[in-house]
Amino acid sequence: MKCSSSDIPTALRSAAIEFSHPRGSYIFRTGTPSSGVFFVTCGEVRLMRRGRQGEEIVLHHARTGEFFAEASIDSARYHCDAIAVQPTTVLKVSAHKLVRLLAEDPQFAAQWVSLLSGQLRATRMRVERLSIKSAAERVRHLLVTNGTGPRCEVQVRGSLKDLASELGLSHEALYRTLSTMQRDGQIERHGRELRLIR
Amino acid sequence: MKCSSSDIPTALRSAAIEFSHPRGSYIFRTGTPSSGVFFVTCGEVRLMRRGRQGEEIVLHHARTGEFFAEASIDSARYHCDAIAVQPTTVLKVSAHKLVRLLAEDPQFAAQWVSLLSGQLRATRMRVERLSIKSAAERVRHLLVTNGTGPRCEVQVRGSLKDLASELGLSHEALYRTLSTMQRDGQIERHGRELRLIR
DNA sequence: CGTCGCATTGATATCGCTCAAATCCGGTGG
DNA sequence: CCACCGGATTTGAGCGATATCAATGCGACG
Numbered sequence: 001m002k003c004s005s006s007d008i009p010t011a012l013r014s015a016a017i018e019f020s021h022p023r024g025s026y027i028f029r030t031g032t033p034s035s036g037v038f039f040v041t042c043g044e045v046r047l048m049r050r051g052r053q054g055e056e057i058v059l060h061h062a063r064t065g066e067f068f069a070e071a072s073i074d075s076a077r078y079h080c081d082a083i084a085v086q087p088t089t090v091l092k093v094s095a096h097k098l099v100r101l102l103a104e105d106p107q108f109a110a111q112w113v114s115l116l117s118g119q120l121r122a123t124r125m126r127v128e129r130l131s132i133k134s135a136a137e138r139v140r141h142l143l144v145t146n147g148t149g150p151r152c153e154v155q156v157r158g159s160l161k162d163l164a165s166e167l168g169l170s171h172e173a174l175y176r177t178l179s180t181m182q183r184d185g186q187i188e189r190h191g192r193e194l195r196l197i198r
Numbered sequence: 199m200k201c202s203s204s205d206i207p208t209a210l211r212s213a214a215i216e217f218s219h220p221r222g223s224y225i226f227r228t229g230t231p232s233s234g235v236f237f238v239t240c241g242e243v244r245l246m247r248r249g250r251q252g253e254e255i256v257l258h259h260a261r262t263g264e265f266f267a268e269a270s271i272d273s274a275r276y277h278c279d280a281i282a283v284q285p286t287t288v289l290k291v292s293a294h295k296l297v298r299l300l301a302e303d304p305q306f307a308a309q310w311v312s313l314l315s316g317q318l319r320a321t322r323m324r325v326e327r328l329s330i331k332s333a334a335e336r337v338r339h340l341l342v343t344n345g346t347g348p349r350c351e352v353q354v355r356g357s358l359k360d361l362a363s364e365l366g367l368s369h370e371a372l373y374r375t376l377s378t379m380q381r382d383g384q385i386e387r388h389g390r391e392l393r394l395i396r
Numbered sequence: 397c398g399t400c401g402c403a404t405t406g407a408t409a410t411c412g413c414t415c416a417a418a419t420c421c422g423g424t425g426g
Numbered sequence: 427c428c429a430c431c432g433g434a435t436t437t438g439a440g441c442g443a444t445a446t447c448a449a450t451g452c453g454a455c456g
Contacts, residue, residue, distance in 0.1 A: 049342070057342050060322040071315040102308060106301040113300060113307070116314035117269040123321045124258045130328035131366040133413075135444075144247075145257075159402060168329040173444055175404055331445075333412070357434060371412050373436060 008039055008067075008091065009111045011101055016091040027082035027090065034072035036094040040064055043088025049080045061085075061165075064157070070116065073099055130168045135177040136186070138167050143187070143196045152196040160192075207313070209299055209306045210237075214289040225280040225288065232270035234292040238262055241286025247278045259283075261355070268314065271297055328366045333375040334384070336365050341385070341394045349386075350394040358390075 008016075016039070021027055027038065027045060038045070040062050047060040047068060059080050062068040072078065073095045102109045129141045143152040156163050164174035178194075181187045188195040214237070219225055225236065225243060236243070238260050245258040245266060257278050260266040270276065271293045300307045327339045341350040354361050362372035376392075379385045386393040 057339060058326045059319075059343065060326060071312075071319050074312050074315060099308070102311060103304040106304075106307075109300055109304075109307045109311075110297070113310060113314065114272050116311065116318060117272060120314060120318050120321060121269045123318060123325060126325050127321060127328060128256050128258065130325060131363075133443085161402065165329070170445055171402085172404080172446085176444090179404085331411085359434065368413055369435080370414085370437085374412090377436085 009108060011105060011108045012093050015097045016093045018089060018091055020089045021084040023084055023087050025084050027084060028078050029081050030079060032078050034075060034078050034095060036092050037067060037070050037072060037098055039067045039091040041089045041091055043084060043086040045088055046083050046085050047080045135169055135173055136181055139177060139181065142167065143194060147196060154194045156192040156194065207306055207309045209303060210291050213295045214291045216287060216289055218287045219282040221282055221285050223282050225282060226276050227279050228277060230276050232273060232276050232293060234290050235265060235268050235270055235296055237265045237289040239287050239289055241282060241284040243286055244281050244283050245278045246281065333367055333371050334379055337375060337379065340365065341392060345394060352392045354390040354392065
């Protein structure tokens with residue numbers, strides 16, 4: 001089980017406390033006084049709200065390496081539920097510590113702004129990716145925008161099933177798309193590494 | 199033509215310069231040294247990149263009241279093109295002024311973090327919305343997450359065609375979906391106002 | 397070994413996209 | 427004042443891509 005806690009500013013790391021949550025447990029609930037920002041070091045968290053008829057409205061999926069509830073410093077209470085979809089460990093940073101760091105440590109403030117800006121940019125790219133209709137074009141978009149080097153290499157995090165859900169596809173559709181693209185000479189696949197050809 | 203410049207911290211407003219761009223003109227180009235962050239006070243801007251075969255990859259649409267290139271303080275050059283899709287006026291804040299403000303004005307830093315957090319949250323919701331397969335469920339998700347009041351009212355910005363593209367649907371599909379939902383008593387429509395029933 | 401989850405491929409159904417045509421509406425110019 | 431025009435809206439018909447259901451192989455892990 002791969003775990004990571006990269007991309008977390010060191011100033012925050014020292015202020016953080018680690019928690020473990022079994023699959024299906026609540027990390028926080030709607031209406032609870034907001035206690036801070038969370039980093040997923042391992043696992044997966046779903047942020048959701050319940051509609052009037054009790055239907056689920058998913059607001060966000062936070063996966064390993066991502067953070068969530070970063071807006072909790074702006075509101076006194078959480079306005080959604082956070083549920084561990086997998087066995088999950090999170091780092092929690094209290095809101096007031098974050099606020100104090102932002103106010104007192106300009107260097108940290110810059111880091112935090114950087115982090116938010118980067119996430120925003122990445123998320124916007126995801127939006128554009130998801131508004132592409134063709135499955136093959138989505139994969140291509142992922143490689144072009146997230147790939148490194150001249151060949152647009154991408155190391156798939158987790159399983160192809162995870163990648164499929166990130167791309168908004170059924171896993172079957174992704175499998176099929178990848179094999180056709182490979183057969184047509186559009187991409188190369190070696191293990192969980194994807195490369196663009198041409 | 200409605201124009202607004204709300205949501206812009208006053209500290210920024212004074213550091214900003216206004217520019218007007220006719221439809222189709224470039225606000226900046228890929229590779230250009232990054233000169234700052236932009237707010238759309240009127241119009242619409244498309245951020246795009248060219249793929250390896252010259253195909254267009256749209257990264258983001260910034261509309262009236264939104265900002266873009268907020269990550270330009272982290273990179274020396276723009277890595278996409280910004281094109282005015284409509285006649286557009288923007289406020290431009292230079293990166294170094296923004297950085298200085300962040301370092302020297304803790305109150306402004308907090309505002310900026312707030313702004314980024316809010317945009318990030320909204321964009322994440324859009325991601326979840328776009329990964330829903332059913333058109334009706336996308337509309338419902340929009341109403342529940344963006345609606346105000348007990349009835350989840352939403353004032354459509356611009357045309358229904360614009361809404362369709364925001365929802366990742368063809369405009370025909372959106373028209374049909376809205377009428378079926380209305381016929382089935384799921385929503386109400388009055389002009390460009392949408393409401394959820396029940 | 398047995399089980400569980402991922403990966404893969406097949407068959408079928410369905411929903412939304414595309415093309416097409418008609419209407420409506422606001423604005424513009426004569 | 428009215429005719430005209432362009433864009434938005436609406437509805438129809440047919441098709442195609444992806445979801446869904448299903449079955450199988452495979453590897454890890456207890």
